[in-house]
Amino acid sequence: DPYANEPQRHPVLTIRTKKPFNAETPASLLVENFITPTEIFYIRHHFPVPDVDLSSDDYSIEIVGIDEKQSLNLNLDQLKTVYTPHSVTASLQCSGNRRSEMNRVKPVKGLEWAQGAMGNAVWKGVRLRDVLLDLGVKDSDENDNWHVRFDGLDMDPTSAPYAVSIPLSKAMDPRGDVILAYEMNGETLTRDHGFPLRVVVPGTTGARWVKWLTRIEVSKNESESHWQQNDYKSFNPSADWAKVDWSTAPAIQEMPVTSVICDPQDGETTTLQDGKLQLRGLRYAWSGGGRGIVRVDISLDLGKTWHVAELIDPVGLNRQWAWTRWRADLPVAVKETEVWVRAVDSAYNTQPEGMEHIWNMRGVMAVGYHKIKVSVNA
Ligand code: MTE
Ligand code: MO
Known part of the structure; x- marks a missing residue:
């Protein structure tokens, strides 16, 4: 069984599939913390979890430039000693988060995520930009349309590694905060989240945050992998699986603005506090890669009137890679x-x-x- 050596997981996670392991954080817990505790952070795998032994010396990262002369091979210690550490607080969200809500309109293909295929963490590592500058990659608009490809250690049955790419311009942007991370929430990365090294691409969809990173390559073309070419793309609502031409849509990188209600949950009965319905939730500012969110609106009458929610966490207008929690206490006079x-x-x-x-x-x-x-008890 290729899944015989999987890590232990927290029982509170809602499991979507066991092999490969896919599980999400219940939304009611998600909203409790600005920083999601690692042990309850959602997990999204395509294959069994690699088990890297750093003491055995056979783990290193191969970094290749556009011509053969450009190449670096670094082990984790070298990476940590050569480059200045950099930390970012960034939310990670799967492209398929909230898929189950879309599935209710008409069936879709994919894991049935509710609202918990996302989390927020402090990531520490080295800037990819610094590594690429060392490799000889120029900080110029000449290479604006190039890409950086990443390979993970996990493989599909044909031995193709999980691989994707991001635009080189994002990787080289000093304000892009793309890092090669070895720590999550102040501790060594866990196996489930990519030990010993993963890419963190703030503001970009989860699929590009390659775990168990082994190879980085600068290229004029995107990754040719299945996950870059034939998955993680969106189409016209009338496009169907049999006829669609995947090459007509761009790979998802940045994600649009979104928000969810975490507490109460759909279908729950809740007790009013001083005649008010207490709502709590999360919103992300991801459109435009790090753009801040200025407002969260709530309606209790199908959009006729709107209330403004209170934002709990600090919000920047730029480089806002983290979500913000919100709350609203609203008067209601009806039972449902x-x-x-x-x-x-x-x-x-x-x-x-x-x-x-x-x-x-x-x-x-x-x-x-x-x-x-929601139903309310007065
Ligand atoms: N990296 C590798 N090597 N293999 C994977 O299966 N899954 C991706 C991404 N990186 C994946 C990967 C997807 S689709 C998501 S949403 C995130 O990792 C999930 O990261 P997490 O498990 O740390 O929450
Ligand atoms: Mo994902």
Whole structure:
């Protein structure tokens, strides 16, 4: 069994598949902390979890430039000693987060994530930019349309490693905060989250944050992998699996603005406090790669009137890689109510009202208003 050597996991995680292991954080727990504790952070694997033995000396990272003369081979110690450490607080979200809400419109293919395929952590590592500058990559617009490819140690049955790429311009951007991370929340990365090294690409979808990193390559072309070419893309709602031409859509990198209600949950009965319904949730400022969110709106009457939620965590207008929690205490006079939430970013981008018109066969980027029904005890 290739899955015989999997790590222990926290029992509170909601398991979506066991082999490979995929599990999410219950949303009610997600909203408890600005920084998601590592042991309850969602896990998304495509294959069995690699087990790297650093003492055995056979782990190193191969870094290759555009011509053969450019190449570096570094082990983890070298990487840590040569480059200045850099920390970023950034949320990680799967492209398929909230897919189950889209699936209700019409079935889609993919893991049935609720709202917990996301988390927020402090990542520490070295800047990819610094490594690439050492490799001889120039800081110029000549290579603006190039890419950086990443390979993981995990492989599909044909021995193709999990691999994807990001635009080189993101990697080279001094404000892009792309790092090769060896720590998560102040501790050595765990196996489930990519020990010993993973890529952290703030503001970019989870699929690009390659775990168990072994190879980095600068290239004029994107990764040719399945995950870059034939997955993690969105299409017209009428496109169907049999006929779609994957090459017509770009790979998802940045993700659009989204928000969710974490507490109460859909279908729950809740008790009013001083006649008020207490709502708590999360919103992300990801459109435009790190753009801040300026407002979270709540409606209790299907969009006729709107309330403004209070933001709990600090918000920047730029390089806002972390989510912000919000809360709202709203008066209600009915026994059952539908609650809607949407967020607005600093460019006034907001979420679409429903999942219908953004429906896509893969169920990615399900960023419609989050709508839940709650019953109230007066
Ligand atoms: N990296 C490797 N090597 N293998 C993978 O299966 N899954 C990706 C990404 N990096 C994956 C990977 C996807 S789709 C997501 S959403 C994130 O890792 C999940 O990261 P996490 O498990 O640390 O939450
Ligand atoms: Mo993902």
